[in-house]
Amino acid sequence: MSASTPVGPDARKLYTYQELPIGATAVGMPPEKRRTGLWRYIRPRLETRLPPCQEACPAGNWIQRFVGLAGAGELEAAVSALWLENPFPGLCGRVCYHPCQESCNRAELDGATSIQAVERHLADRFLGEDLRPPVMRERTGRRVAVVGSGPAGLAGAFFLTVLGHRVTVFEAREELGGVPRLGIPAYRLPREILDREIERVLALGVEVRTGVRIGRDLGLSELLDQYEALLLATGAWASPPLGLPGEDLEGVSRGLDFLTGLNLGETPDLRGRVLVVGGGNTAIDVVRTLLRLGAGPRLLYRRTREEMPAHDQEIEEAEEEGAALEFLLAPKAIHKGPGGGLVLSCDRMKIQGTDDQGRARAVPVAGEGLGIEADRIILATGEVPDLSFMDGKLETEGVCLAADDWGRTSEPRVFAAGDLGGRPWTVSRAIGSAKRAAIALDRFLAGENPAELIKEGRLARTMRAHLGLAREAEGDREGGVSLTELNLAYSSPSPPARPRRLAPAERKGNFQEVDRGLPPAEAEAEAARCLSCGVCRECGNCYLFCPDGAVQREPGGGGYAIDYDYCKGCGICAAECPVAAITMEAEGGPELG
Amino acid sequence: MLTGNYAAAHGARLARVEVVPVYPITPQTHIMEKMAEFIDRGELLAEFVSVESEHSAMAVAIAAQATGARTFTATSAQGLVYMHENLFVASGTRLPIVMAIVNRALGAPNTIYPDLSDSLDQRDTGWIQIYVENAQEAHDMIVQAYRIAEDKRVLLPVAVCFEGIIISHYMEPVELLDQGLVDGFLADYRPEHVLLHPDKPMAVGQILMDDAYYTEYRYQQQAAMDQALKVIPQVDREFGRTFGRSWGGLFQAEMMEGAEVALLTLGSLASTARDVVRRLREEQGLPLGLVKLRTFRPFPDRELRECLAGLKAVAVLERDASVGGGGIVYTELARSLFAGRRGGPLLVDYVLGLGGRDVTREDVEAIALAVFQERDKSEIGNPVRWFKVRGLE
Numbered sequence: 001m002s003a004s005t006p007v008g009p010d011a012r013k014l015y016t017y018q019e020l021p022i023g024a025t026a027v028g029m030p031p032e033k034r035r036t037g038l039w040r041y042i043r044p045r046l047e048t049r050l051p052p053c054q055e056a057c058p059a060g061n062w063i064q065r066f067v068g069l070a071g072a073g074e075l076e077a078a079v080s081a082l083w084l085e086n087p088f089p090g091l092c093g094r095v096c097y098h099p100c101q102e103s104c105n106r107a108e109l110d111g112a113t114s115i116q117a118v119e120r121h122l123a124d125r126f127l128g129e130d131l132r133p134p135v136m137r138e139r140t141g142r143r144v145a146v147v148g149s150g151p152a153g154l155a156g157a158f159f160l161t162v163l164g165h166r167v168t169v170f171e172a173r174e175e176l177g178g179v180p181r182l183g184i185p186a187y188r189l190p191r192e193i194l195d196r197e198i199e200r201v202l203a204l205g206v207e208v209r210t211g212v213r214i215g216r217d218l219g220l221s222e223l224l225d226q227y228e229a230l231l232l233a234t235g236a237w238a239s240p241p242l243g244l245p246g247e248d249l250e251g252v253s254r255g256l257d258f259l260t261g262l263n264l265g266e267t268p269d270l271r272g273r274v275l276v277v278g279g280g281n282t283a284i285d286v287v288r289t290l291l292r293l294g295a296g297p298r299l300l301y302r303r304t305r306e307e308m309p310a311h312d313q314e315i316e317e318a319e320e321e322g323a324a325l326e327f328l329l330a331p332k333a334i335h336k337g338p339g340g341g342l343v344l345s346c347d348r349m350k351i352q353g354t355d356d357q358g359r360a361r362a363v364p365v366a367g368e369g370l371g372i373e374a375d376r377i378i379l380a381t382g383e384v385p386d387l388s389f390m391d392g393k394l395e396t397e398g399v400c401l402a403a404d405d406w407g408r409t410s411e412p413r414v415f416a417a418g419d420l421g422g423r424p425w426t427v428s429r430a431i432g433s434a435k436r437a438a439i440a441l442d443r444f445l446a447g448e449n450p451a452e453l454i455k456e457g458r459l460a461r462t463m464r465a466h467l468g469l470a471r472e473a474e475g476d477r478e479g480g481v482s483l484t485e486l487n488l489a490y491s492s493p494s495p496p497a498r499p500r501r502l503a504p505a506e507r508k509g510n511f512q513e514v515d516r517g518l519p520p521a522e523a524e525a526e527a528a529r530c531l532s533c534g535v536c537r538e539c540g541n542c543y544l545f546c547p548d549g550a551v552q553r554e555p556g557g558g559g560y561a562i563d564y565d566y567c568k569g570c571g572i573c574a575a576e577c578p579v580a581a582i583t584m585e586a587e588g589g590p591e592l593g
Numbered sequence: 594m595l596t597g598n599y600a601a602a603h604g605a606r607l608a609r610v611e612v613v614p615v616y617p618i619t620p621q622t623h624i625m626e627k628m629a630e631f632i633d634r635g636e637l638l639a640e641f642v643s644v645e646s647e648h649s650a651m652a653v654a655i656a657a658q659a660t661g662a663r664t665f666t667a668t669s670a671q672g673l674v675y676m677h678e679n680l681f682v683a684s685g686t687r688l689p690i691v692m693a694i695v696n697r698a699l700g701a702p703n704t705i706y707p708d709l710s711d712s713l714d715q716r717d718t719g720w721i722q723i724y725v726e727n728a729q730e731a732h733d734m735i736v737q738a739y740r741i742a743e744d745k746r747v748l749l750p751v752a753v754c755f756e757g758i759i760i761s762h763y764m765e766p767v768e769l770l771d772q773g774l775v776d777g778f779l780a781d782y783r784p785e786h787v788l789l790h791p792d793k794p795m796a797v798g799q800i801l802m803d804d805a806y807y808t809e810y811r812y813q814q815q816a817a818m819d820q821a822l823k824v825i826p827q828v829d830r831e832f833g834r835t836f837g838r839s840w841g842g843l844f845q846a847e848m849m850e851g852a853e854v855a856l857l858t859l860g861s862l863a864s865t866a867r868d869v870v871r872r873l874r875e876e877q878g879l880p881l882g883l884v885k886l887r888t889f890r891p892f893p894d895r896e897l898r899e900c901l902a903g904l905k906a907v908a909v910l911e912r913d914a915s916v917g918g919g920g921i922v923y924t925e926l927a928r929s930l931f932a933g934r935r936g937g938p939l940l941v942d943y944v945l946g947l948g949g950r951d952v953t954r955e956d957v958e959a960i961a962l963a964v965f966q967e968r969d970k971s972e973i974g975n976p977v978r979w980f981k982v983r984g985l986e
Contacts, residue, residue: 022748022813023687023688023786024687024798024810025796025797025799
């Protein structure tokens with residue numbers, strides 16, 4: 001405000017009632033000297049908080065940003081924000097189990113925002129177009145080897161390349177892509193999506209060497225000699241013995257092997273009765289694949305449907321396709337049957353209490369064993385990382401390599417990402433872990449000590465934070481924004497759009513994609529349902545409602561600023577903020593509850 | 594044929610009000626609806642502001658008027674008392690807002706029927722209060738109110754008050770004023786004292802520390818009220834010259850020739866009382882007169898004292914009560930008649946018609962005759978009489 005002259009008479013004199021200005025207008029003191037902000041004992045703070053979707057996203061996606069931009073129709077900016085944090089949106093838009101949506105505040109209101117459908121729409125809409133990362137650092141010439149070309153390995157290569165480093169990816173097989181190519185059935189992930197997204201990562205200048213298995217064709221120590229740092233992302237492919245008598249008999253195979261063989265073009269022998277044992281996503285993938293190939297498998301699981309670790313939607317779709325799921329049956333041994341077939345001896349189980357991890361405990365019902373005859377038994381009970389290539393050079397933790405949240409191993413130059421370095425074994429966690437490892441590796445190559453950065457809370461977890469693209473440090477407070485913090489008066493109820501699915505009858509005998517996402521217009525409308533929890537969307541409420549005109553627009557856009565000379569701390573801005581991006585805190589003290 | 598509510602709304606339309614912040618409450622809501630309709634149809638170029646309460650309605654009215662816009666609002670009963678705090682701000686900042694108060698008895702117990710306690714209760718807020726008798730007067734006085742409020746000698750907000758249901762909801766013949774004549778009668782509002790403008794910053798309603806000038810500012814309001822006593826009759830006369838109809842200014846004294854006893858009332862009761870007084874004069878030759886009080890703030894102390902000085906008795910008929918203290922008008926009138934001098938007419942108060950209870954000609958006649966009987970008495974017991982209370986003799 002510019003200086004103004006006092007509008008009243010001279011304050012140093014005494015005036016009669018006739019002489020005073022009518023309406024008790026200002027006498028003597030210009031308005032800008034009346035710093036009413038001095039009355040304040042609580043103050044509003046404009047901030048960017050952590051939306052629960054982003055808190056939950058294992059990949060570290062900039063969800064609020066890309067969904068918000070998509071909802072505003074700014075699709076190019078949206079896909080750019082998406083790709084900054086995730087080079088595989090077409091993959092995640094299909095196979096991620098979207099913990100973002102489970103934590104979406106809108107879920108408690110009228111249904112979570114279908115974030116995955118928005119992600120997928122953006123990915124598919126720009127599938128044919130060349131994407132450039134919003135930032136591409138100057139080349140540093142530092143050489144990094146990435147071992148493994150699954151989502152973790154390729155995402156690591158992507159982030160490291162964006163950060164300026166020269167990356168070579170080593171892949172033991174001839175095909176790039178890891179589990180998404182060899183494990184995930186095509187009805188969940190059309191291969192052209194994967195091909196295209198890998199192609200785009202490589203186009204940034206990533207060198208690839210396929211058919212080179214570390215530990216066989218090239219030693220780990222040789223790699224360490226040739227490269228400044230390593231990112232190990234070899235996944236979890238080993239199938240250790242289960243200790244089940246008869247598991248080596250002919251006709252008994254492992255779930256991931258079955259899927260891999262099929263994806264490599266082998267024709268499985270499916271004659272006769274097929275049993276699938278297990279309750280995870282691999283087991284469901286195997287059952288649904290078998291159904292498509294014309295077999296009639298029975299799936300046996302030791303607990304109940306409720307406890308199945310497979311994702312609910314996968315189980316539901318399997319049931320739609322006619323999968324026979326049998327519960328409370330635990331395999332004990334496999335024998336040769338009298339007719340040349342196999343017999344799986346099972347215990348009939350019952351649920352009794354919980355185990356020390358809080359899961360329902362299945363215990364055998366005495367005297368209720370049974371034998372199930374089969375010609376083929378597929379054990380889909382989980383794989384583990386193969387750590388043999390490391391020659392014991394690195395410390396391990398359980399079945400995994402010992403690695404912290406940023407993938408740091410016992411060797412400072414070696415980082416780990418994906419299934420190798422920890423659970424859960426999902427594509428989105430693989431991408432997120434690769435990103436954190438790439439960020440730590442970047443700081444390491446710059447001569448900094450990641451351990452100290454972590455201790456000081458200065459090691460970023462996302463590319464936007466690492467590159468300084470987010471306006472403000474996100475989540476500078478613990479925990480995401482909850483529904484009760486939002487002012488819902490500014491949002492109207494609207495049910496979520498329902499992503500399309502192929503009808504069960506049309507899925508028979510083919511590997512056509514089952515989940516079809518949303519039509520473009522619906523996806524963009526769905527994006528507009530986002531409540532923008534904790535992130536200002538420049539609605540103008542604080543500016544319009546402030547009784548003191550103390551909220552001002554930043555010149556040239558970019559949000560608002562509070563003029564604390566005049567803010568009296570009434571809190572109306574915080575109350576009227578739809579997105580809980582204004583917090584009241586004690587003047588010079590802690591935040592108020 | 595118009596209801597009092599619609600007649601008042603038409604008055605505001607003809608005054609070309611520019612901002613209309615209103616919160617609905619029965620029996621006022623028709624005013625709000627009609628204003629919204631005028632604006633929606635393009636018959637009035639104004640901003641209708643939907644608010645979440647009467648307190649906010651008055652806050653918006655204050656802000657709008659402070660920018661130089663002519664502002665109109667309306668309310669009743671609980672809505673009015675909810676506005677109470679902001680009424681002081683409007684008068685203290687000397688903003689000539691006009692408000693229609695459609696009188697409704699205050700709860701509890703709740704009713705939508707009238708008495709005048711809701712607006713009389715606001716007597717200390719610094720607002721000019723004018724009470725009208727019918728829809729036509731409501732219509733005319735909204736226009737007059739702007740002329741009074743905006744007069745440079747006055748610059749105070751004005752409330753035009755009329756009884757809910759009885760005036761607000763029943764239809765009467767109303768002659769609408771001519772827009773061209775109203776435009777000539779009301780100049781544009783061009784404030785000089787309070788005018789918020791970004792190019793000319795001004796602090797309004799400032800805080801005064803210690804004793805500073807609070808006393809002087811309050812006296813400024815009193816002085817403005819004193820001026821209003823002159824301005825109100827002037828405006829009414831000017832109105833009469835322009836439109837051929839006037840209402841008596843501060844109060845209308847009727848049939849006072851030779852009167853020994855006067856009935857003093859306000860609002861719609863004046864119509865009933867006029868009829869009774871006329872008949873009693875014509876048929877029985879009783880020396881009765883009528884005073885229809887119109888302006889309650891400023892209270893025309895001197896003018897009423899002069900008018901009533903020679904009477905033997907004055908009976909106040911009022912549809913309100915200050916519980917524990919008798920009728921509110923009676924209390925005020927007692928000051929007029931007895932303050933600063935000795936003697937004067939016998940003063941009797943009838944509290945009646947509360948919550949919209951019908952007051953018939955027979956009721957008024959009984960009162961008139963009773964007070965006439967008492968006119969020469971020197972001792973009459975309790976002069977405050979709750980009329981026709983069941984169980985009370």
